[in-house]
Amino acid sequence: MNHRIARWAVYLLCFLLDVTVAVWLWNGNTSGWILLPVALALTITTIYHRLQNKHTLLRNYPVLGGLRYLLEQIRPEMRQYFFESDTDGRPFNRRQRAVVYQRAKDVKQTVAFGALDNMYDPGYEWAAHTSFPVKVTPESMRVTIGNEQCAQPYDASLLNISAMSYGALSKTAIQALNGGAKLGGFAHNTGEGGVSPYHLQHGGDLIWQIGTGYFGCRDDEGNFSPEVFAATAAHPEVKMIELKLSQGAKPGKGGVLPAAKNTPEIAAIRKVKPHVSVLSPAGHNAFSNAYEMMAFIQSLRKLSGGKPVGFKLCVGRESEFEAICTAMVNTGIYPDFITVDGAEGGTGAAPLEFTDSIGMPLYDALAIVVNLLKKYDLKKQVRVLASGKIITGFDIMKVLALGGDACYSARGMMLALGCIQALQCDSGSCPVGIATQDPSLYQGVEVTDKKVRVANFHRNTIYALAELMGACGFATAEKVDPAAVYRRINRTLVLSYKDIYTPGKGLQLYQDNSINN
Incomplete structure (x- = not known):
């Protein structure tokens, strides 16, 4: 109905x-x-x-x-x-969702009757604590992004708002997210829909994502416009630029803005025609290979006045990312950061085959990216960000253990806003006014209240991360050790992240039939 x-x-x-x-x-x-x-x-x-x-x-x-x-x-x-159902119908940890609601509302976050019942199930993960814990302050949970080629480095939180565009989300949802980022001192990724007035209204830090459609920085023919880009990048709220190659939920396929959501206002921001479905191409037309991409990144850095510039991808072929590393070495151009988007990441709408069967899961992809950056001596130049079902402090600590430097969360921030996962994201009928352009629905989102909930979720999750790290004896994010994070392979076999994700060693272990039986 x-x-x-x-x-x-x-x-x-x-x-x-x-x-x-x-x-x-x-x-x-x-x-x-x-x-x-x-x-x-x-x-x-x-x-x-x-x-x-x-x-x-x-x-x-x-x-x-x-x-x-x-x-x-x-x-x-x-x-x-x-x-206990995720947006795509697969099992989801009820306790994690409860934690988001509790943290967003800033209420009691403890649980009764001990731990989960799945500790002996394959895939269960935990961290090794120490008998001599250390004190870790939440204020220290930050990282500087920007290498020697960057004129305006950015001091980022370890947890930030993942890419969600205005158009996919309502104006009130965007305002609440950005207001929360301002209150909590963390960054808000714009998504590929461009920088809207609602991203700027509350003054929260922005990571401007440039997608294959170049929305918000394109000419009349849909090609990248240096002049339009430079004008928007000059906003003081824009702290970093993220070039999107692919998205974890649907890698190899461009995004879709349904005609019903493409209002005249949104069309003007994206610089497209209103009331028509807007499709992002699968790939960029400003470059066609890794060397051209490095040159494009360098031009974005120059046009933005030296702000940090990086790129986002869902890893497909390891050889292709190694070719990108080779291009960095040969050109001497280093992106300031790389965002690794896992295939388990969410989206408002995607074909079933892409959601279930395309792209590499986050932790495997993150290990490949970090290991290759280290192999080519690039890790000291390039920060690595991660996204893909990151909700709790333990999720963030696992990313740090694999060599990541910071994280994005979309699902957690959406739940903090009040998302009930009604599966109406692409219909324009989101009952809680988050993923809709219907005024009768999005006006129900009270920005003054919701921005506080977003900030609360961030603050409480960072606090939980600091407590976890302290309990495990890690004084700083850089010291989180993959040997201290464990995954159960079967009833009698447990491996650490170091065993699983060390180049060659993990592959050799998984080729051993005794592990898989």
Whole structure:
């Protein structure tokens, strides 16, 4: 059912019930007294939830939203339905989602009855603690991005907001994310949809992503425009530039902005025609090989006034990334950072085959990128960022163990905003007003409240990371040791990240049939 019809149908039924009760009471019908409490309860509930600003779903759907929350509390089966499915239907850790909500609301984050029940299942991971913990301050959880070729290095948090464009998200969602970044002192990636006024309104630090469509920096023919790019890159809020080669959720396929979401305002920001579906090409036309890409990165650095410039990719073929490393060495041009996007990353819409069967998972890809950068003596020049289902402090620590320097989170930030994973991202009917351009829905997102929740989630997660590192004896992010993170391979075999991801050693271990049996 259309969301507008559903909402107004409920309002109409409540109104008709109120009128019916009033008429019955006026005529002395005793049935009116029986229905009066129901009518008053529905009316008061509707008015209250329309006026409150804490729960977007209840604000947009005062009655139906309340019914959803009621069903969650009735039976474990209902709670499992709502809390244990990921956006693509695969298992998702209910405790992780609960942690996001608790951290965003800044409430109690402890759990009862010990650890999870899957400790002996293949794939379970944990970190080795020390009997002599150290003190790690959350304020130290930062990293400087910008090599010797960069004139304006950026002091980044270890956790930042992943790429989500205005157009895919609503203006109020963008404002809340950027406001949270400003409050918490971390960065907000614009996504490939360009820098909108809503990215700039609250003054949060921005990482401007340039995709294959060159949205926000293109000419009338859709080609990259140096002049338009330089004008936007000059904004003081733009701290870094990220050239997007591919996205983890759908590598090798460009993004899609449905016509229903392509409003005149969004079209003007992206410099495209409104009310038509906008497709990003699969690849760039400004360069066609690794050497040309290095030259393009150098030009972006110059046009931006020396701000850090890097690129984002989902790793496909190891040989191709090694060719990129060779191009860096031969040209002497070093990107300031590389973002590794795992295939497990999310998206509002992607073909099933791409989501399930294309691209390399994050930890395998991250190990390949870091190991090759070290092989060519490039790691000291290039910071490595990671994205792909990163939610908790332990997720971040695993990235650090593999040689990553910082992280992005999209899923965690979306949940902090109030996302309920309704699977309506590409329909324009997001019930909590996050992934929609419908004013009747996105106006339910109260920016003043939601930006605080985003900042809370970031602060509490960074605090958890600092506590984890301290418990394991790692005083700084650089000291996180892959030998201290373990994964269960089967019931009787456990390997450390060092065993699994050391070049040659891990491959040899996995070729041993005794490990796989």
